[in-house]
Amino acid sequence: MTALLTTSVGSFPKPEYLTRARTKAAKGELSSDALRDLEQKATSEWIRFQEEIGIDILVDGEQYRGDMATYFAENLGGTEISGLVRSYGNRYYKKPIVVGELRRRGPISVDWFSFAQSQTDRPVKGMITGPYTMMDWSFDEYYGSRTDACLAFAKLLHEEAVALEAAGAKYVQVDEPALSTRFDELPLLVKAVGIVTKGLRARTVLHTCYGNYNEIFDYFNKLPVDQLDLEMSNSGLDLLERFKREPLKKEIAFGVVDVHSHVIEPEALIRERIEKALTIFQPDKLFIDPDCGLKTRSVDEARDKLRNMVAATHAVRQAHGLT
């Protein structure tokens, strides 16, 4: 029995040489080929690191992405990219604008998946920014309806999911950080994610984070994926009590380290969190990962957090005689 497999949510921090290169490329002082070489170098480094510390299911680290919604929109027809909009504090991002009928011009993330998978024998997850989040984070000048725009994204992202599977992806993850934005739209989200995952043989995962889980709890078992990937350490572990009463009928990837804190959680603390999770979930249905993408941490912080996470998981496996 495989038990307590370790994985990651998606993004890793970019090394300094890549951050500098991106700034240069934005100013036109570096060619896109030269930038791509460095993105590949950073991706290979992250793949090697994940192998070294013994992570079971890898991610490509998203070294080639700026914003997760903008990256997908840039590679679709029918979109433009807006000027800067504030998120909070001094953080700004560019939003997609839907200006015409959405079209998939070709693969979006498949080449990066293939590159990452070519570097390792372990499975690498295929990563898709979900249709609801794409809709919610875009301006819409064309569809005039949140439902229509969301379902249009869903159809194209299904094509992307099928292409990832054809390229060899054993896991396809749909990221929906906007999931808990409007509770009255949860049925729309369920429908849209269902379109994306329809007919896939790959194991499907849905990641969300920082929402009011109590409000969305009733939808967990309705989400059309095999596995839910939830931020658990930051929200406190209160949710566990609820899972005890109302069992999850899916696999769970259980976030055990906080991605917004500089503090490196000690191995013992992470072990405790995993032990708590084991009181509720079967070990073969329980996956261990960070709360969310680690891209806002420094490279060293991200590495230390992942190292402790894997060490803690291995210790728990050993204590329970799991392989």
Place this chain on the structure above:
Amino acid sequence: MVKTTVVGSYPRIGDAFEEQALRRGLARLDRGEITEADLRAVERDTVKTVLKEQNEAGIDLVTDGQISWYDSQSHIAGKLASIEINGLVRYFDTNTYYRQPVVRGAVSRKGPLIVDEWKFAQGSSKALVKAVLTGPVTLASLSLDKHYGNKKALAGDLSSAIGEEVGDLVKAGASHIQIDEPILTQRPADLSLVSESLDRIRGHKAKATLTLFTFFGDVARIYQDLQDVPADILGLDLVQGAATWPVLAKHGSSKPLVLGVIDARNTKEEDPVAVATKVSQLKSAVDLKTSYLSPSNGLEFLPRDRARRKLRILHEAARVVGVAA
């Protein structure tokens, strides 16, 4: 003729290098390369730009764009006694975040909240500058209350604090005060709390005009009761809150309105003539001469260039309403 106004916030930066002084300033303050005083100077330059852009678009009643506000909650709550500021929480259904106020004891006003900001803005503007404050009931709802244990009591003390601020704003010369209560579009049952709160604030406003603004949704279910709140003007989001339209058209309004008809959350540009035609349908139900057209909520959810275009559309729509009347 119908006048024009804005709701409050405005994009702090644009996409051109020279429009990003505030972003650079904050980054340099973080790195310790400039002082707080240096940053205040950059903020004030940005406020002047924001006032100039509203002025060039021909807006009648403007704001300072809330340029120095970290967010709509912590900027006000953070200056009150017994409130600490915590981590980030999603702001309604927007993809933006506010730092959550945590109430640790009895809340009171220690000193001015936005009086200096308002004075500077009015001193730099030809048009009248509206003073905008986050409403006590929204503040109470979005805070983490570790002291009162009931929203009514917390909202009561917050209302006293906001009331004192309104008194000082009026003494400083403000003639237009706006209280934002977006929570009413999410929790219509809070209307009685908002009414009590405005009752307390109203005592401090002297001859100033007091506006209650609701946004991020409709107020259709409470529209008729809303007519009775102790405010002089009602501000309505008629885009995300389009469901308020039919009720408004049917029952009219005994108070002047701010009609939030320009979508401040989408870049899609309205046809000013179509907007004007729709607004003109209200002419027998609402006194358009004392009312205003506005964006549906603060403009900071749009890129700066799009916000500028929305202001021009707003002004043009108001002009067309005027010609028709």
